[in-house]
Amino acid sequence: QQQVKQSPQSLIVQKGGISIINCAYENTAFDYFPWYQQFPGKGPALLIAIRPDVSEKKEGRFTISFNKSAKQFSLHIMDSQPGDSATYFCAASIPGSTGNQFYFGTGTSLTVIP
Protein backbone atom coordinates (compact mmCIF):
# COMPACT_ATOMS: atom_id res chain seq x y z
CA GLN A 1 0.00 0.00 0.00
CA GLN A 2 1.54 3.26 -1.16
CA GLN A 3 1.07 5.86 1.57
CA VAL A 4 2.14 8.71 -0.70
CA LYS A 5 1.12 8.70 -4.36
CA GLN A 6 3.29 10.68 -6.76
CA SER A 7 2.76 11.70 -10.38
CA PRO A 8 3.85 11.87 -13.08
CA GLN A 9 6.39 9.08 -13.24
CA SER A 10 8.43 11.03 -15.75
CA LEU A 11 8.42 14.58 -17.01
CA ILE A 12 10.14 16.37 -19.87
CA VAL A 13 10.28 20.15 -19.77
CA GLN A 14 11.94 22.76 -21.97
CA LYS A 15 14.60 24.92 -20.45
CA GLY A 16 12.94 27.93 -18.87
CA GLY A 17 9.64 26.15 -18.41
CA ILE A 18 7.80 25.20 -15.23
CA SER A 19 8.06 21.66 -13.87
CA ILE A 20 5.18 20.49 -11.70
CA ILE A 21 5.16 17.29 -9.69
CA ASN A 22 2.16 16.25 -7.62
CA CYS A 23 1.73 14.12 -4.53
CA ALA A 24 -1.28 12.95 -2.57
CA TYR A 25 -1.61 11.25 0.80
CA GLU A 26 -4.32 9.71 2.96
CA ASN A 27 -2.93 9.70 6.48
CA THR A 28 -3.98 12.94 8.17
CA ALA A 29 -1.39 12.34 10.88
CA PHE A 30 1.37 13.31 8.46
CA ASP A 31 2.60 16.76 9.27
CA TYR A 32 5.97 17.12 7.62
CA PHE A 33 6.35 17.00 3.84
CA PRO A 34 9.86 17.17 2.34
CA TRP A 35 10.92 16.92 -1.25
CA TYR A 36 14.15 15.15 -2.09
CA GLN A 37 16.26 15.44 -5.22
CA GLN A 38 18.37 12.51 -6.36
CA PHE A 39 20.99 12.48 -9.11
CA PRO A 40 22.09 9.18 -10.67
CA GLY A 41 24.43 7.28 -8.41
CA LYS A 42 23.86 9.64 -5.50
CA GLY A 43 21.78 9.60 -2.37
CA PRO A 44 18.66 11.74 -2.04
CA ALA A 45 19.23 15.30 -0.83
CA LEU A 46 16.63 17.49 0.83
CA LEU A 47 15.39 20.18 -1.53
CA ILE A 48 12.60 21.90 0.34
CA ALA A 49 10.06 20.94 3.01
CA ILE A 50 6.75 22.22 4.33
CA ARG A 51 4.47 21.75 7.30
CA PRO A 52 0.68 21.88 6.85
CA ASP A 53 0.24 25.12 8.74
CA VAL A 54 1.26 27.01 5.58
CA SER A 55 -0.12 26.69 2.07
CA GLU A 56 3.01 27.63 0.20
CA LYS A 57 6.75 27.76 0.70
CA LYS A 58 9.23 29.19 -1.74
CA GLU A 59 12.99 28.81 -1.86
CA GLY A 60 14.57 30.29 -4.95
CA ARG A 61 13.11 28.63 -8.01
CA PHE A 62 11.45 25.88 -5.96
CA THR A 63 7.97 26.22 -4.49
CA ILE A 64 5.84 23.77 -2.54
CA SER A 65 2.09 24.28 -2.70
CA PHE A 66 0.10 22.52 0.00
CA ASN A 67 -3.64 21.83 0.03
CA LYS A 68 -4.52 20.37 3.41
CA SER A 69 -8.21 19.78 2.69
CA ALA A 70 -7.41 17.90 -0.51
CA LYS A 71 -4.44 16.14 1.10
CA GLN A 72 -2.26 17.10 -1.81
CA PHE A 73 1.00 18.90 -2.24
CA SER A 74 3.09 19.76 -5.24
CA LEU A 75 6.54 20.92 -6.23
CA HIS A 76 6.92 23.68 -8.78
CA ILE A 77 10.29 24.34 -10.37
CA MET A 78 10.30 27.70 -12.09
CA ASP A 79 12.67 28.53 -14.94
CA SER A 80 13.71 24.87 -15.15
CA GLN A 81 17.34 24.28 -16.08
CA PRO A 82 19.14 21.24 -17.52
CA GLY A 83 20.95 20.95 -14.18
CA ASP A 84 17.57 20.28 -12.55
CA SER A 85 17.37 16.98 -14.44
CA ALA A 86 17.11 14.42 -11.65
CA THR A 87 14.63 12.20 -9.87
CA TYR A 88 12.39 13.95 -7.36
CA PHE A 89 10.72 12.24 -4.44
CA CYS A 90 8.01 13.61 -2.24
CA ALA A 91 7.75 12.23 1.26
CA ALA A 92 5.69 12.51 4.41
CA SER A 93 6.32 11.74 8.04
CA ILE A 94 4.74 11.85 11.46
CA PRO A 95 7.17 13.72 13.69
CA GLY A 96 7.36 12.56 17.23
CA SER A 97 6.06 9.08 16.63
CA THR A 98 8.22 6.10 17.37
CA GLY A 99 8.13 5.30 13.68
CA ASN A 100 10.16 8.31 12.71
CA GLN A 101 10.19 7.14 9.15
CA PHE A 102 9.58 8.90 5.90
CA TYR A 103 7.03 7.51 3.49
CA PHE A 104 8.31 8.24 0.00
CA GLY A 105 6.48 8.60 -3.27
CA THR A 106 7.66 6.48 -6.19
CA GLY A 107 9.62 9.32 -7.75
CA THR A 108 9.45 11.51 -10.83
CA SER A 109 12.25 11.48 -13.36
CA LEU A 110 12.61 15.05 -14.64
CA THR A 111 14.45 15.82 -17.84
CA VAL A 112 14.98 19.44 -18.78
CA ILE A 113 15.93 19.81 -22.43
CA PRO A 114 17.94 22.80 -23.66
Added chain:
Amino acid sequence: NAGVMQNPRHLVRRRGQEARLRCSPMKGHSHVYWYRQLPEEGLKFMVYLQKENIIDESGMPKERFSAEFPKEGPSILRIQQVVRGDSAAYFCASSPISHGDTEAFFGQGTRLTVV
Protein backbone atom coordinates in the same frame (compact mmCIF):
# COMPACT_ATOMS: atom_id res chain seq x y z
CA ASN B 1 32.43 17.70 8.11
CA ALA B 2 32.12 14.52 6.13
CA GLY B 3 28.66 13.45 5.13
CA VAL B 4 27.08 10.08 5.69
CA MET B 5 29.55 7.47 4.53
CA GLN B 6 28.39 4.17 3.17
CA ASN B 7 30.56 1.32 2.04
CA PRO B 8 30.98 -0.48 -0.10
CA ARG B 9 29.39 1.54 -2.92
CA HIS B 10 28.86 -1.61 -4.94
CA LEU B 11 28.59 -5.15 -3.67
CA VAL B 12 28.16 -8.33 -5.67
CA ARG B 13 27.15 -11.50 -3.88
CA ARG B 14 26.21 -14.96 -5.03
CA ARG B 15 22.93 -16.40 -3.90
CA GLY B 16 23.25 -17.81 -0.41
CA GLN B 17 26.12 -15.57 0.65
CA GLU B 18 25.97 -12.88 3.29
CA ALA B 19 25.96 -9.17 2.51
CA ARG B 20 27.21 -6.69 5.04
CA LEU B 21 26.55 -2.99 4.44
CA ARG B 22 28.14 -0.28 6.55
CA CYS B 23 27.03 3.22 7.38
CA SER B 24 28.92 5.87 9.30
CA PRO B 25 26.57 8.71 10.22
CA MET B 26 27.51 12.34 10.12
CA LYS B 27 29.49 13.56 13.10
CA GLY B 28 27.20 14.33 15.98
CA HIS B 29 24.30 12.30 14.58
CA SER B 30 22.99 9.54 16.78
CA HIS B 31 19.96 8.49 14.70
CA VAL B 32 20.38 6.16 11.74
CA TYR B 33 17.80 4.98 9.23
CA TRP B 34 18.10 2.35 6.53
CA TYR B 35 16.02 2.49 3.35
CA ARG B 36 15.85 0.18 0.35
CA GLN B 37 15.28 1.43 -3.18
CA LEU B 38 14.20 -0.92 -5.90
CA PRO B 39 14.39 0.11 -9.57
CA GLU B 40 11.56 2.46 -10.55
CA GLU B 41 10.39 2.66 -6.94
CA GLY B 42 10.71 5.07 -4.10
CA LEU B 43 12.64 4.45 -0.96
CA LYS B 44 11.12 2.02 1.49
CA PHE B 45 11.87 2.38 5.18
CA MET B 46 13.53 -0.62 6.75
CA VAL B 47 14.81 0.21 10.21
CA TYR B 48 15.53 3.08 12.59
CA LEU B 49 18.31 2.80 15.13
CA GLN B 50 19.92 4.86 17.84
CA LYS B 51 23.20 3.91 19.43
CA GLU B 52 22.89 0.32 20.68
CA ASN B 53 19.11 0.32 20.21
CA ILE B 54 16.71 -0.67 17.48
CA ILE B 55 13.84 1.78 17.72
CA ASP B 56 11.67 0.68 14.82
CA GLU B 57 12.25 -2.28 12.54
CA SER B 58 8.75 -2.44 11.13
CA GLY B 59 10.04 -2.24 7.56
CA MET B 60 12.57 -4.97 7.92
CA PRO B 61 11.85 -8.44 6.47
CA LYS B 62 11.37 -10.87 9.33
CA GLU B 63 13.99 -13.30 8.12
CA ARG B 64 17.58 -12.96 6.94
CA PHE B 65 17.82 -9.20 7.63
CA SER B 66 19.30 -7.64 10.74
CA ALA B 67 20.73 -4.29 11.71
CA GLU B 68 22.85 -2.90 14.49
CA PHE B 69 24.34 0.39 15.55
CA PRO B 70 26.98 -0.34 18.19
CA LYS B 71 28.33 2.13 20.69
CA GLU B 72 31.51 2.35 18.67
CA GLY B 73 31.73 1.99 14.93
CA PRO B 74 29.36 2.15 12.00
CA SER B 75 25.84 0.88 11.68
CA ILE B 76 25.67 -2.47 9.92
CA LEU B 77 22.85 -3.86 7.80
CA ARG B 78 23.33 -7.58 7.40
CA ILE B 79 21.53 -9.75 4.87
CA GLN B 80 22.06 -13.46 5.25
CA GLN B 81 21.59 -16.02 2.50
CA VAL B 82 20.94 -13.37 -0.12
CA VAL B 83 18.48 -14.02 -2.94
CA ARG B 84 18.06 -12.28 -6.30
CA GLY B 85 15.19 -10.23 -4.93
CA ASP B 86 17.55 -8.56 -2.47
CA SER B 87 19.26 -6.77 -5.36
CA ALA B 88 18.61 -3.09 -4.73
CA ALA B 89 20.20 0.14 -3.60
CA TYR B 90 20.38 0.43 0.17
CA PHE B 91 20.56 3.93 1.60
CA CYS B 92 21.46 5.00 5.06
CA ALA B 93 20.39 8.34 6.50
CA SER B 94 21.34 10.04 9.72
CA SER B 95 20.00 12.92 11.76
CA PRO B 96 20.91 14.59 15.03
CA ILE B 97 17.45 13.97 16.41
CA SER B 98 14.55 11.86 15.21
CA HIS B 99 14.25 12.87 11.59
CA GLY B 100 10.55 13.40 11.59
CA ASP B 101 11.43 16.83 12.92
CA THR B 102 14.49 17.69 10.96
CA GLU B 103 16.45 16.98 7.84
CA ALA B 104 17.89 13.53 7.40
CA PHE B 105 21.12 13.34 5.43
CA PHE B 106 21.48 10.42 3.08
CA GLY B 107 24.59 8.56 2.08
CA GLN B 108 25.35 7.65 -1.51
CA GLY B 109 24.05 4.16 -1.05
CA THR B 110 25.29 0.63 -1.51
CA ARG B 111 24.16 -1.06 -4.68
CA LEU B 112 23.79 -4.75 -3.99
CA THR B 113 23.67 -7.17 -6.88
CA VAL B 114 22.92 -10.80 -6.22
CA VAL B 115 24.02 -13.14 -8.99
